[in-house]
Amino acid sequence: KKLGKDQFAVFEPAMRESFQKHLQMEADLRRAVLRHEFELRFQPIVRLRTEEISGLEALVRWQHPDRGMIPPMEFIPLAEETGLIVPIGEWVLREACRQAARWNSRRAGQAPLTVSVNLSAVQLERADLPRLVGSALADSGLPAECLIIELTESLLVDHRPETLRRLEEIKALGVRLAIDDFGTGYSSLAYLRNFPVDIIKIDKSFVDDIGDLPAAAALTLGIIQLGQALQLSTVAEGIEDAGQLSELTDGNCELGQGYYFAEPLTSVAMDNLLFADPSPPSQE
Ligand code: C2E
Numbered sequence: 001k002k003l004g005k006d007q008f009a010v011f012e013p014a015m016r017e018s019f020q021k022h023l024q025m026e027a028d029l030r031r032a033v034l035r036h037e038f039e040l041r042f043q044p045i046v047r048l049r050t051e052e053i054s055g056l057e058a059l060v061r062w063q064h065p066d067r068g069m070i071p072p073m074e075f076i077p078l079a080e081e082t083g084l085i086v087p088i089g090e091w092v093l094r095e096a097c098r099q100a101a102r103w104n105s106r107r108a109g110q111a112p113l114t115v116s117v118n119l120s121a122v123q124l125e126r127a128d129l130p131r132l133v134g135s136a137l138a139d140s141g142l143p144a145e146c147l148i149i150e151l152t153e154s155l156l157v158d159h160r161p162e163t164l165r166r167l168e169e170i171k172a173l174g175v176r177l178a179i180d181d182f183g184t185g186y187s188s189l190a191y192l193r194n195f196p197v198d199i200i201k202i203d204k205s206f207v208d209d210i211g212d213l214p215a216a217a218a219l220t221l222g223i224i225q226l227g228q229a230l231q232l233s234t235v236a237e238g239i240e241d242a243g244q245l246s247e248l249t250d251g252n253c254e255l256g257q258g259y260y261f262a263e264p265l266t267s268v269a270m271d272n273l274l275f276a277d278p279s280p281p282s283q284e
């Protein structure tokens with residue numbers, strides 16, 4: 001009994017502290033939604049053979065007034081738990097479409113860029129999601145073919161019956177669907193047949209080891225070939241060096257993203273990347 005009491009005395013303050021931290025974070029996140037403390041970064045997705053930019057992935061950041069920039073992994077889980085991912089996700093979708101439409105309008109004559117937006121399972125539980133996607137496209141003027149929705153494998157594996165219907169409705173708009181972090185979830189390949197998927201994003205963990213571990217290289221090539229057989233595009237995530245790039249290009253991976261090409265950029269930095277005047281040719 002005495003031991004139990006001691007343990008309780010030791011445990012309680014730690015529990016209370018973590019509980020209070022959680023409550024504080026939740027209050028901060030509610031405030032962040034009201035005060036628009038979120039920003040987007042855009043990471044180029046590159047055609048591997050030519051290294052031209054084919055599209056961008058929108059990645060959310062929280063600019064916290066005291067704690068500075070908070071990465072998504074540190075607040076998306078709480079946002080999902082509290083339902084705040086719904087207004088945050090709506091803002092991300094609308095802002096990503098708006099920026100992509102703006103960039104494309106300045107790229108007349110060039111192939112339009114795609115924009116990829118990550119969606120949480122909680123957003124897919126909402127019956128109004130297809131309408132929201134349609135409204136984000138209409139309000140921004142972005143053609144549906146330019147929007148890609150990224151979903152995780154676990155979302156497809158544990159899906160509810162309505163999920164498939166909602167994805168079909170979104171697809172009917174002309175939007176494409178990508179499976180993010182492919183190869184990391186419970187690998188039931190059945191969903192590749194059952195879901196209207198267009199793009200496979202090969203998880204960074206495969207790309208990381210592609211040069212060092214024969215198994216990682218074999219799995220990566222296998223995923224690329226699976227994609228080709230099903231007529232899906234393949235995107236390699238987290239390319240950090242030229243060796244990884246050449247392995248992927250040799251394996252016929254179509255697209256890729258990673259620090260080797262560019263980190264996620266602010267919209268101002270993206271403006272510069274897309275529209276900076278090439279230096280004038282030297283006269284001598
Ligand atoms: P993700 O969708 O798989 O995004 C790729 C992540 O890998 C991004 O991290 C990106 O910055 C990072 N990355 C890209 N290239 C490299 C590389 O070469 N090396 C390394 N080490 N990392 C690289 P980020 O921005 O921290 O996002 C993490 C995750 O948070 C995303 O993974 C996505 O699952 C989630 N997320 C981001 N934005 C949103 C959003 O708007 N909504 C939702 N629901 N989730 C989001």
Ligand code: MG
Pocket residue numbers: 057118150180
């Ligand atoms: Mg993603």
Ligand code: MG
Pocket residue numbers: 180181201203204237
């Ligand atoms: Mg990913």
Ligand code: MG
Pocket residue numbers: 207208209240
């Ligand atoms: Mg690496």
